[in-house]
Amino acid sequence: MTHPYLDRAGLRERVRSALDGFLQRRRERLAGIEPVALAPVADAIEALVLGGGKRLRPAFAYWGYRGAGGADSDEVVAAVAALELVQASALIHDDVMDGSETRRGEPAVHRRFAGTHRAGGWRGDPDWFGTSAAILLGDLCLVWSDEMLHASGVDPVTLGRARPVFDEMRTEVTIGQYLDVQTQATGDTSTARASLVARFKSAKYTIEQPLVFGAALAGAGSEVAKAYSAFGLPLGEAFQLRDDVLGVFGDPTVTGKPAGDDLREGKRTYLIAAAIEGAGVAVFDEHLGDPRLDEHGVALLRKTIVESGALRRTEERIAQLTAAALEALGAADVTDEAREVLTGLAQAATQRVV
Template sequence: METERHNGARDLCGPVRARVDTELADFLDGRLRGTAGDATAPLFRLVREFVLHGGKRLRPLLCYWGWRAAGGADCAEIIKAAAALEIFHAFCLIHDDVMDGSELRRGRPTLHRAVADRHTAHHWRGDSRRFGVATAILLGDLCMTWADELLFTSGVAAGRIAAARPYYHRMRAEVCYGQHLDIIEQAHGPTTAERSMRVLLYKSAKYTVERPLQVGGALAGTSPAVLAAYSRFGVAVGEAFQLRDDVLGAFGDPRVTGKPNLDDFRDGKPTVLIAHSIEHATPAQRRLIETLHGEPHLDEHGADRIREVLVDTGALAAVEGMIAEREDRALDVLATAPITEPARQALTQLITAATQRTT
């Protein structure tokens, strides 16, 4: 049954999210039963906890409403197919945390950290950190394999699966390409807003919104016109989503976001916030950013000095403006897109969830 939002509008996404969670639990429990008594079972349980604990389920929701917007009927098969994108997302997060050396995700230890802690607690031989990283890489790869399995055995007609494959494969390639761009920009140092937006587009925007929508639409057999509308909507919302993520990474409260607000600064992340601040900084402000941004031992005092520059140069205000502009653009696409009315309402709710979030 659809629940009521506090503002009186029906929450069209909550019930779908709950069904996706049930499907994820059932699928992962099945994989876990296959390892009963095996040494890998405790590590599989860590993956299960990682996937099921927290998360917005944004990508499965977009896949589901991409299907419904194209006229697809509600059914168990689309829930299974949509849930596959959450397992693919887990692969991305696990590997991203390894590459960034992150300690926390969703308020809990990252997977490589949890595995390393298990190694230490059991007094196993060798280096616990190396064991944690190696195991997390393998478990991340396993999640990508499981995502394929869940999608391709979802029960959606084979012809529709074939139609969705190109969008699914592009999503997988694009996120790897974007991640590599991110690493390159960190290595190069201070960047431009244009280059930062290119990283953002491929690392997050496409695989977060555009491709999940198109996978859902292609599974439903939708028209090229609808898929094109999904692309325009998806890029706008996806960029806004990542821009909000960058703001939260710099200014968010770790008790709310579940992630440290120093990691992006310490890693020298090539965000639009930083790029804009450098382009509009005084010589003194530029020196401060170039000195502190990417400093692996940056403390809270140093981070506050960076935040002050981000505000004083107008970078924070500029990024907030970019988020608002993309939100408006996405709403304009929805207003004229040839999609079903319930899906239009649900996608409107997802715009708000993506762009005005605090976590």
């Protein structure tokens, strides 16, 4: 069930409609190059972008814009919808790096194209083909995010104000992805490192920078941007911590990913770092990051996480970060409607089950 504040002003359908129109035009472009070979590319991107997702990033950007005094327009909705293509790029690449089998209940893009290779009886290694295709599709989504922003109909002067935020956001999420990979490789298990990764991999591009992007579209001054950062950064970290909890304890029929996938992938999250601090490293050295981890192993790690106090500690941090964010929002100079909606979006981001 969609949280009501995610669909305020009919935003979800308007974002989907903008994405659908843009992707149809891109499909036509691909068909003009090679209709048979490139149809699966269009199919895969449409399935990921249009087939699900909470639309949190466009929602925070839109209400950041409205909160700063911006007037509603379809052009602005199209501009904030471009953030979904940044998200699609990050998801495709993230699934490759993590070796994830599924995304939103369907095969991850690299698995999808490996399956296409096998079904066609093509030459070479299907998994190599799937990984290569996914890297390229992730890159294509990032390119298309640029194209959608510039084709939104927002005037060039406004785009000029907002573009530096858009660029910084994409830089930060890419750096965050690298920090995540590097942290797993080094085995750094500190909560400080986990928090750093959470801020750059997720918090900043999920909430903080979309809000600041919206403020830039509205022509707001630096004080509004600072207030949005004070609200968005702790809330974004709380969002990622909730994601980490769901990655271990979530219901796969709801999350669309197998139970315990984060454990098999060896994610060094705040939840895991807190568990190691509370229980020691031995059980995690033995089981964390084992791609063959079975239900018994998942249950053992879950039990250790709970008994170490890490789950309680993570839930407490989510509550503390959310409270800090809402306090900052309360002091921000934004419209009353936007304050109400952003408060609701904070609940949607941190109290979700998917």
